[in-house]
Amino acid sequence: MNEILDAILAPDTTSADFAGLTIPESYRAVTVHKDEAEMFAGLESKVKDPRKSLHVDEVPVPELGPGEALVAVMASSVNYNSVWTSIFEPVSTFGFLERYGRLSPLTKRHDLPYHVIGSDLAGVVLRTGPGVNAWGPGDEVVAHCLSVELESSDGHNDTMLDPEQRIWGFETNFGGLAEIALVKSNQLMPKPKHLSWEEAASPGLVNSTAYRQLVSQNGAGMKQGDNVLIWGASGGLGSYATQFALAGGANPICVVSSDQKAEICRKMGAEAIIDRNAEGYKFWKDEHNQDPKEWKRFGKRIRELTGGEDVDIVFEHPGRETFGASVYVTRKGGTIVTCASTSGYNHEYDNRYLWMSLKRIVGSHFANYREAWEANRLIAKGKIHPTLSRTYTLEETGQAAYDVHRNLHQGKVGVLALAPEEGMGVRDEEMRAKHLDAINRFRNV
Structure with missing residues (x-):
């Protein structure tokens, strides 16, 4: 691995040099x-501790198959699927x-007594x-997490509908929290040149998910002037939804x-902010009964912030706690x-407010290749920015996952894999200088 890292850090290593490197037997x-x-x-759930279940192991390098790539991972990040x-x-x-x-002799590689996440x-x-x-x-690349086989016609209009669609590193093995990862080549996208390794690694899953969910016609199809309610607006998903809404x-x-998270939203440019803890919203009276009076109080507060208008779109991801509201x-x-x-997965809501008001509930899961590419393109152009708040070492991934599980984080948390320190991998310093405040926005709170 040292030889690989030296080649990446050297300024004059050629493609032929990389092709000539010896791939180690393990990582x-x-x-x-x-x-x-x-x-x-x-x-x-709340007492389950990722620090007890996540290990850093030396594992064999997997066999490389057709249409696949082995990638030396400089940095990765923790998502809720890691939790x-x-x-x-x-x-x-x-x-x-x-x-x-069970799908094929080649996919048999993934069925192991350990899971690289x-x-x-x-x-x-x-x-x-x-x-x-x-x-x-x-x-130099980043990877989106959509893994598809595309042998069925169902996936050719929208790859998320492929019956063999999976999330890489969650429903497949050999994921990105490692020194080497195995991906399908159609997962690869150009690394944004103005970002460091850890910054470039942090948007992938959440940025693409928010793009499909909010912007794409496969999701809400947001348009100019829409009022968009965003739960957890400073978190991993919500921070990108907030940026897409503003952009x-x-x-x-x-x-x-919290007020700290409200301040992050203000720094992104948002003006309408509700601190649900400070304002004391409790949508459930007890474990089994919701409180419609709280829904009404919440709706009134929203209208105070929008000039009397209700929201056109709700960007939902908390689920059970918030869905009725x-x-x-x-x-x-x-x-x-x-x-x-x-x-919680068992959502409850009053269906009268759905059917009689002709509202729609739309399910959205990650993004197809085109949506992921467009979302990454916006990062590369400096229109949307990483929301990285903190970076951990590979050995500290358990703590990183614990922090996400307990909602102790802001935005996204990154993990250094081969990169020996933060701030490496920037190729376009001029563009970076133009966006430095936005890139560091979540770090500076």
Whole structure:
């Protein structure tokens, strides 16, 4: 690995030099272990500790197949699916790996007693398999996390509809929280030149997810002037939704849980902000009963911030805790678009406020290749910025996942893999200087 890192850090290494590097037999990776899948059985989610389940192991380099690439990972990041994997919720990811392993002799590689996790990376291509023409050794890349087989017609209009669609590093093995990752070549995109490795690694999953959910016609199809309610507006997903709303001429109504997080939204340019803790919103009376009076109070507060208008779009991801309120406050004919359920999967809402007001609930999951590419292009052009707040070492990934699980973080948290320190990998200093304040916005709070 030292030889690979030296080649990446050297200013004059050629593609031929990278192609001539020896691929090591093993590499360090963050893993969960199959024989520990029941370690948290019977515990509440909130007390399950990723620091106990995430390991840094030396694992064999996987066989490279057709249409695939091996990438030297300089940096990665923690997403909520990393948390789910680490606490084995809602199910153990080893079931995903077993099912994928039954698909073909090649996918059998993924069915192992350990799972290398992680759905983001920024790094350098080391090798490509047969049939790969767009990428070669030495290319600096980021990866989106959509893994598809595309052998069914269902996926050719929207690859997210492919019956063999999976999230790399969550439903497949050999993910990005490691020194080397195995990806399909159509996951690769150009690394934004003005960003460091850890900055470039942090947007991938959440940026693409927010783009499809809010901007794409496959999601809410946001337009200029829309009022957009964004839950967790300073978090990993919400921070990109807030940026997309502002960049697209919409009006974000940012829901946060502290004054510190409200200040981040103000620094992004948002003006309509609701601190749900300071204002004391409790949408559930108890475990089984919601409080419609709180929905109404919440709707009134939104109208105070919008000049009397209800929201056109709700950017939903908390799920059970907020969904009843989300359906209620959406305007007639509006859209509730959901991509997750971090507070619980069993949503409850009063259907009268949906059907009689012709509202829509739209399910949105990650992004297709085109949407991911467009989202990355906006990062590369400096229209949307990383929301990286803190970076950990590979050995500290358990703590990083713990912080995300406990909502102790802002924006995104990054993880250095091969990169020996932060701030490396910038290729366009002039462009970086133009956007430095925005790039560091989440670090400076």
